[in-house]
Amino acid sequence: MTRSIKLGLIGDNIARSKSPRLHRTAGKLAGFDVTYDRLIPKDLGQSFDEVFDRAQGGGYRGINVTYPYKEIVSAKVAVSDPLVRGIGAVNTVVFDADGPKGFNTDYSGFKAAYRSVRGDAAPGTVCLIGTGGVGKAVAFGLIALNARSIRCVDLDPAKAEGLATALRALGSDTRIET
Template sequence: MLKLGLIGDNIKASRSPALQRTAGELAGRPTRYDLYIPPELGLSFEDTFAKAQADGLAGTNVTLPYKERVVPHLRIDDPLVARIGACNTVLFAADGPRGFNTDHSGFIAAYRAQFGDMAPGRVVQFGAGGVGRAVAFGLVALGASEVVLVDMDRAKADALAQAITQAGNGVTMGRTGTVDDLDHADGVVNCTPLGMVGYGGSAVPEGRFPTANWSFDAVYTPAVTPFAVQSEAAGTPFLSGWELFFWQGVHGFEIFSGIRLEDTDALRARLLDME
């Protein structure tokens, strides 16, 4: 039995248990996947993380709001993941917890599956937290010309903008901006929790969603978010956060189990039947 978990707040509606258990079934590796919610356990994140390891998990996913907080507790071998500064996948290895970021690889896979070789262009991204950092570095990998960051925490946005510019090698520039930058955006990205179950609204003010080349909402619960409705109304092709969820989960299962999932279409079909 492959024992896995998910640490986060507000995760009771998460589809990750279904994804990981179904992936295990298809791969011939029975999988258990439990939720660890620090506020409900009455524990700090650090104590919850220690509990997950003590419970004998092979690994755990980490989600909002702990993707950056977990980093000091991990060995991170990939320099790119270290630059991202956030982890959503932890393998409890014999030599200690090891950190990975399948939000990053999952976003790239999702984007390419839907938009092919289309360049992201000039992107306005709302949110510079854990998933925001992963997606922003994904935009660098995809060759975005500019990533304009809008976040209530200006210092966090400034730091990510600088990191993007350094990683962009003269191809991708990062800077902080405002909603007014939407007027010239090729792509619009939401990496805030706004629109998620338990949170209201959209990162984009009403009437400001542009007709752009593409958009992406990292939120996938509920299936139709306010951001998605705005994108459709503006005539902007939309990439659902469900696709990021799917691909990060596939990559995560492969890390946890050491098994490559050959038939991801079968996994997708099974999960969609559960929706």
């Protein structure tokens, strides 16, 4: 018996996203019948909150969230990881009986990939080029991995300094520079 899972992606400018095909294929390989809907608020004539509520009450097991809603959704979900709360952006939501749970797979995926290659070795000094959404998630991952030093570089110096300030506020032993 094949189990069915209903998933979706909320974001703008996602009409060409390959995520539906990727998730349906991965589901099939794992023995699941996956539906994966593109949920574009503008196209649905609804606000982000309306689309999110529709997904939560409409039988979806989870959703991916992309630009420009990753920060907005973080206020609507429970986030158990304090570093993900610090990032302030969620890209994956799982709907459970006790409410929606938020995750940042840029953060957790970076940490897992790092550990698969480097094991328990801590990062030394890292030059982080780009301090936007994914860069921010990677920076918080580097803190979790106990990097010795992170040098934040961005074309927008204020953005790099903003991330550096957020990282310093964590109180870790990692030296933060811009």
